Amino acid sequence: MRNLLIICITLAVAGCGSQSTKFRAPKEDLSKVEYSTGSGDSYEDPVVITGVQTQSEGVQAEYRFISSKYGERYKDWSVVEQTIIREKDKVFDVIEIRLGSDSDRRIYYFEVTSFPWKKK
Numbered sequence: 001m002r003n004l005l006i007i008c009i010t011l012a013v014a015g016c017g018s019q020s021t022k023f024r025a026p027k028e029d030l031s032k033v034e035y036s037t038g039s040g041d042s043y044e045d046p047v048v049i050t051g052v053q054t055q056s057e058g059v060q061a062e063y064r065f066i067s068s069k070y071g072e073r074y075k076d077w078s079v080v081e082q083t084i085i086r087e088k089d090k091v092f093d094v095i096e097i098r099l100g101s102d103s104d105r106r107i108y109y110f111e112v113t114s115f116p117w118k119k120k
Helices: 002-017 055-070
Strands: 047-050 077-087 090-099 105-111
Touching: 047 055, 055 077, 055 090, 055 105
Parallel strands: 047 105
Antiparallel strands: 077 090, 090 105
16 A cells, blocks of 8 residues: 555656646637738837737737747747837837847837727
8 A cells, every 4th residue: 555655646746747837828819810011120110910809819929920930939939028118109019039048139019009908
């Protein structure tokens, strides 16, 4: 009986160790999301995202756009900083990313005025 208990505890601990510690939000339905042809390099040429219904969809749409350029989040790129900026009558989500494990960084400007959770 004691050996069975030791085996069960060992298996339980081993199973916990194999779980990823990074939080990954559930995938949203982004089939209605549309992106403009902006480069995202500046406030003057942002990527405009429309068709999102929730905050989670909006953020995932931004990350999906970045992933389409650089690959898998956490593996190929990661978020360094993300900030909401109001400029005149528009709202921008500015995301700074780090590419791979290098110090190579990139900033994207998303115009998110149409997001339902970012309106004034």
